[in-house]
Amino acid sequence: MTDHDQAAPDRRFRPLVRMTARDPHEPHRVATPLELFFDLCFVVAVAQAGVRLVHAVAEGHAGQGVLGYCLVFFAIWLAWLNFTWFASAFDTDDVPYRIATFVQIAGVLVLAAGVPRAFDANDFSIAVAGYVIMRVALAFQWLRAARNAAGPARTTALSYAAGLVVVQVGWVVLLLQPVGGLWYWGFLILAVAELAVPIWAERAQRTTWHPHHISERYGLFTIIVLGESVAAATVAVQSAVDEFSALGELLPVGLGGLLIVFSAYWLYFAIPIHQHLTSGARAFLWGYGHYLVFGSAAAIGAGLEVVVEQAVGKAHISQTAAAAAVTLPTAVFLLTVWLIHSRSAKRGFAEHAVLPGCALAVLASTFCGDAAVPVAGLAMAAAVAVGEVLHSRHSRRRPAA
Numbered sequence: 057m058t059d060h061d062q063a064a065p066d067r068r069f070r071p072l073v074r075m076t077a078r079d080p081h082e083p084h085r086v087a088t089p090l091e092l093f094f095d096l097c098f099v100v101a102v103a104q105a106g107v108r109l110v111h112a113v114a115e116g117h118a119g120q121g122v123l124g125y126c127l128v129f130f131a132i133w134l135a136w137l138n139f140t141w142f143a144s145a146f147d148t149d150d151v152p153y154r155i156a157t158f159v160q161i162a163g164v165l166v167l168a169a170g171v172p173r174a175f176d177a178n179d180f181s182i183a184v185a186g187y188v189i190m191r192v193a194l195a196f197q198w199l200r201a202a203r204n205a206a207g208p209a210r211t212t213a214l215s216y217a218a219g220l221v222v223v224q225v226g227w228v229v230l231l232l233q234p235v236g237g238l239w240y241w242g243f244l245i246l247a248v249a250e251l252a253v254p255i256w257a258e259r260a261q262r263t264t265w266h267p268h269h270i271s272e273r274y275g276l277f278t279i280i281v282l283g284e285s286v287a288a289a290t291v292a293v294q295s296a297v298d299e300f301s302a303l304g305e306l307l308p309v310g311l312g313g314l315l316i317v318f319s320a321y322w323l324y325f326a327i328p329i330h331q332h333l334t335s336g337a338r339a340f341l342w343g344y345g346h347y348l349v350f351g352s353a354a355a356i357g358a359g360l361e362v363v364v365e366q367a368v369g370k371a372h373i374s375q376t377a378a379a380a381a382v383t384l385p386t387a388v389f390l391l392t393v394w395l396i397h398s399r400s401a402k403r404g405f406a407e408h409a410v411l412p413g414c415a416l417a418v419l420a421s422t423f424c425g426d427a428a429v430p431v432a433g434l435a436m437a438a439a440v441a442v443g444e445v446l447h448s449r450h451s452r453r454r455p456a457a
Contacts, residue, residue: 114371163189208261219253285357315433345396355385379428414439
């Protein structure tokens with residue numbers, strides 16, 4: 057037996073385990089099969105939100121579509137985020153934990169089923185019901201963690217559970233109100249309350265999340281939403297080619313879309329971010345900022361579908377508006393990745409300027425007509441190339457230890 061095997065923790069399944077905080081420095085900590093299954097089920101809801109966004113933008117209702125997408129994606133993202141950080145600190149993978157996780161998965165599927173009604177009829181009843189199911193299951197997990205904790209750790213766990221339950225009551229009350237101006241203000245207040253629960257709860261003691269595990273979990277979900285973008289664009293191109301025989305017109309869009317997605321992957325994984333998650337404040341900013349990272353990454357695929365529909369005459373919007381459906385979320389992705397993710401590893405003005413400069417170039421490509429997506433893809437690829445050259449030069453100049 058090797059030293060590596062001796063150091064690896066025992067991962068055999070046990071029906072019931074005492075839920076206690078895990079070691080934040082635990083070796084060999086990686087995502088579990090249950091976590092991967094959880095992510096894949098969440099993508100169902102992401103795909104539903106993307107489909108409705110495509111429909112709204114293609115019909116000329118971009119404002120309404122983007123608002124609905126942001127509201128629905130917030131619920132999906134926050135439920136995923138809270139489960140991920142809880143699991144990093146308390147995952148026992150026993151029978152009660154698995155059942156609670158399955159309940160959360162069922163909740164996101166209910167939410168996904170309610171997405172069309174939320175977009176088309178401003179009826180959020182099913183979506184909110186699914187969201188509340190997820191949050192109540194998570195509150196149960198926190199109560200279980202509190203049962204086996206003492207002192208500040210117990211206070212933190214009970215604060216999480218109480219905060220979750222109180223805010224869920226607020227969502228149910230909001231559901232009874234007609235959707236309108238005041239309803240959206242209520243949504244905003246409750247969304248802020250949801251984001252404040254972890255900040256309030258961890259005043260007593262920070263949960264023992266694992267930096268490497270957290271960075272891996274976020275990276276895996278980024279891969280999944282980027283993959284969803286590729287899948288959505290592929291289906292759109294295939295359907296258009298089958299119906300309209302427009303391969304010549306759509307091939308540049310497909311290639312440009314691939315360049316965008318491939319470059320987005322490259323830029324996101326350019327640095328090992330776990331080394332920079334050194335404080336609770338930095339972790340909160342990084343974790344919450346991924347709402348824009350995930351949301352924009354998923355919206356890129358929706359935008360590519362809009363461009364395809366516009367190219368074959370199915371979308372009732374201009375060529376420039378269709379191009380903006382791709383370039384705007386791509387620019388948001390670039391700026392957010394630079395601001396919260398990769399900026400800490402940049403050295404000098406040139407390295408810092410790569411992603412913001414690329415975002416400006418991508419936005420400018422909006423006005424390139426039918427070449428907008430290929431030009432945006434080339435701008436993204438250029439950013440990757442320039443970033444690698446600058447990083448290589450900086451590495452060569454770094455003095456040996």
